[in-house]
Amino acid sequence: MISRTKQWLQERRSDFCRSPFGCLVELFASRMFRGAGDAEAGELDLGVGVVLVLLAMPGLLVSLLMLEKYGSLMRFLRGEGAFDPFKATAPDEYLFIVLSVSVTAAAALWRWDTIFLDRRDYANVVHLPLSLGAIFFANLCALLALAGVFSIVANGASVVLFPIAVVGSRPSLSLFLRFAAGHAAAVFAASVFSFFAIFALAGLLTALLPPSAFRRVSLSIRFASVVTLLILLSTSLTVPDLLKRLSITNLHRVAVLPPVSFLGVARTVWIGANDTFGATMARAAMVAVGVSLLTAMVAYTLSFRRSFIRLPEVADARPLPRISYVLSLLAFSRKLAFGSSTDRACCQFVSWSLLRSTAHLQTLLCFLAVGLVISAEVFAPGSYHFSAGQSTVPAVEFLSIPFILGYCILVGIRFAFEIPLDLRANWIFRLWLDPDRHDARSVARYVLLLFSLSWMAPLVLLVTWAFWGWAIALFHTAMWCASMLVLVEFLLIRFRKMPFTCPYPSFQSHSPLIAVAYLFGFYIFKSWLPELEEWSVLSPINAFSIVALLGSALGGLRWYRNQMLDMDKRLTFEDVSRTTFW
């Protein structure tokens, strides 16, 4: 029976794909999932399977944790008695909704550039005997399929596992189904809302802005969206606590958050229309889904008419805005930093690539967004320390902000160095750079410092000065700069590649260890160093211990570097796994 159904489905799919419209839908769907797939250019193509696994992982992991939390055996061992599943699970339901919104929106943001048809589609498809209407509807079908796949994959695990964890041990099937239906309705509605909200945003920008302006603001909008999603994710740390403490009918304080509205959907299915707050929130959620869907459709139609059909009339790229004075400043700093013109040219290439390549800038901005959100999280509880005059010594929370941001930016740039930028173009470096004499670390070090210390150090100094006076400002800035310098040396300890010119590093057995090392490093920068600094501010004599600590770290790095073999320091353009991202 199953095999016959499977065969029937395969035949229907095959028939559909053999028709011109089906072929178009398949093409547009595949282009949304795949990266550029240009192997020679070194662009990232994760493949459909990996993408789906990545999307499913958050929901699956949290669902597995719920099995542990609500499992009857575990509850029995913990000595916990019976509970009301609809009331007790509200905070966890909120977490699932937030995950659903964030994962789906992140996936939509990731495929932002492929949501709408582009020049390549135009060149390949429009001259064929197909109507524009067929192209329009085929891409729309592909988009709807994409929304469906994202929603199912992001929520599939939790829709099955969460009800099993919470009410699986209860004898009532109707209770199980009611719980599962409420949860499924909430998370699927949340996913659809977030996907179409991002779709509508991209569509409106494409429809309303000229292509050059769209390209310019696109990255900023995506950055702002990522920050918003991270903030939304971070609310899952505080809002569930509020949900526990506040009575469910007294939740108007947090009702402005979209996930709370979707929580209303779940509650309406669970409890019925008797729950006034839940019903109100559910109505708001449904309106939000409807509005996002409608706006997305209008935006898609407008953008197709205004942007896609007019593609051949629009130039591929406009000149970059003139920032000659900034570039001349950079040129001056390069001249100061390097004696050799080869190094200066390499620096110029790396700096401009980082600023102009969307993929690299996106990576950097993602790390910055994470830094900003963590800083806000760390700072929020200690914000009372911020008011000048109340304290003569800055709080650890305040001191930790530049450390967190600096760490995220430096690690982000270091990560971006590993992303290739059209490998076909690296012949120029292969041709001109002497692998035995050229030191890629100095170029990487310059860029890391240029994109972090050059603008953050004055900012740290000014802000600290404004609140705690020049002495603490100078001390804080000096400590921060010294820590950043040590971090840069750590990040480049085995670095021997020209940034952006090598293929992606392959996964190695020690890669998870490196990830753990980065997390540990983050912990040091978030907690230990600010605490040490506060300790030194309280008693300046303690500052010598920090200086000694940083000095010995630098000395250790230098020793390690000196005892490395020459062949391990030689410039390379291949994937040398031992040097990857370390």
Next chain:
Amino acid sequence: MLEATNLCKFYGSVMAVQNVTFTLEPGQILGYLGPNGSGKSTTVKMLTGLLEPTYGEVAYHQQNIHKNLIAFRKILGYVPEEPNLYPHLTGEEYLDMVGTLRAMPPSRKSTRISSLLELFSLWPHRYVTLGSYSKGMRQKILLIAALLDNPDVLILDEPLSGLDVTSVLIVKSLIQALSAQGKAVFYCSHILEVVEKVCSHLIVLRKGHVLAHGPTLAVRQKIGKSSLEDVFLDLVDDVDITQIVNDIVGVVACP
């Protein structure tokens, strides 16, 4: 018969093409020559129906192509200037997609794809993604895609770009053979030597205007030049080639 009548195209207030008129008969190979920015690609886009002319019209068998664009594109084979293909598809998948979008019968489609891949020496690379193809290989894929459905009109925009010597010879002969079979070929190129040898008729374009139009031999005789290169330089470029070369050498050799 493909007819372009008083084709004009303005991008805003910028004129790209003005009053281009010609007729492309079956069996004719019409060469379209002009320096960069002269309006060649704009004309090609108007002929394929990708762009609507600001004034004038393109007609196929006395009917404006925009009245039934799908029917016109059914008999059209087009090789665009840039081999901008989907890099995640293999050569065979791409051709299969084109065949399906052209609604070709599956058996005819697969037979033609296999044969053409073999004849264009791409058979060993049929399972390799287009992202890994060289420029010449991509160009061959575009040529196969254009020929796949046996079109009556071929519009070729720099079709020899990136091809090796053998492939160039094959394609040049192929164009002539197709023309002998009654196909109308619109050939847009910079390579004067190829245009001179392949095209029966010629249009020389400069800044959107037609400077010369007629049989290749007649255009050459009319201008009184021995080669097409001389004709082209005489009509199109106001520059002193020797002077420019000397200036470049001067800049390069300058200490």
